[in-house]
Amino acid sequence: MSKDQLKAKARRLIAAANELLAIAHELELGIGDDRAPDELTVPHNAKDSPAWAEVARSVYRERRHRSDVFGDPTLFGEPAWDILLDLFIAAKERKRLPVTSACIGAAVPATTALRWLTVLEEKGLILRENDTADARRVFVRLSADGYEKMVAYFTHVASDMRQDERIEAPALRMASGA
Template sequence: MTEQPRKPFDTDGSPGEFAETESALQQTAGAGRADDALEPERIRPHGARFLKTYLQARREREWQFPKGLFSDPAWDILLELYVAESEGRPVLESAVGPAVSIPEKSGLRWLGILEARKLVARTLEDEGSQEARISLTPNAIAGMNHWLERMTQSVSGDPERG
């Protein structure tokens, strides 16, 4: 019997496997010994290129099928943020909805859900700022990297790894 891969988040949205990594990062961050600290997950450039192509393919479905038939705003937001972060492109909260082809208010609602699940973080650029910059949390980056790894293994046809 093969062991099921651990999921980064449980079905209720609570952190799963990657909560251990985040906890370890928090514990070692203040230790003052860089050699013992775990590196936080980083955006992977090859993964971002794959996701950029994947996002484009998802958008092109609407050329063949009725607009609005396919909808997965939370996933599209995570994909868009991963790609944007890989390009060093800041994403303001008001731009999230339009970036994933949903109304701005819907984008803000989905951001609230993703923030409650600790997948995105809002950061005000300065005290006078009226709008927050949105970024993926370390747990979200770890989850996306894990998914990308499994996807690329599946696509490559490697039965040992995918």
């Protein structure tokens, strides 16, 4: 099996594991989690959209695709951004992400990813939470501020795209003589 095939299988396995963790967490909520259910929900503001999860997924896929095409993931390394994208997607899907999965999602050595998790935590963008069921595991998630900043980012990107469409449409009509 090639290295790329192994990476693809690893990504699918991580996605399946995250899904199982989310299901387990939902079951925990029904069995007396010490936090109120609304502590686990995604913050919401007027600019938030369910579509942002798919946009974030697309951005993350495109980042991985660049590395695949150019054959060197270190050329385009932005582990902090990859971690934020991964955590934003997890938040939109209401999934809990273990630190190990966040490190894998960053596509850098674990020590590098752990350093970036510390930086993001110090900046108040992410939170670490101990797993009450398994003391060996720690979850990581976006803080409310981190989540709001990701929503603001995608809202801004969408606004820029709409602005570009408004500029391009008249230019296309003029070019076609319409």
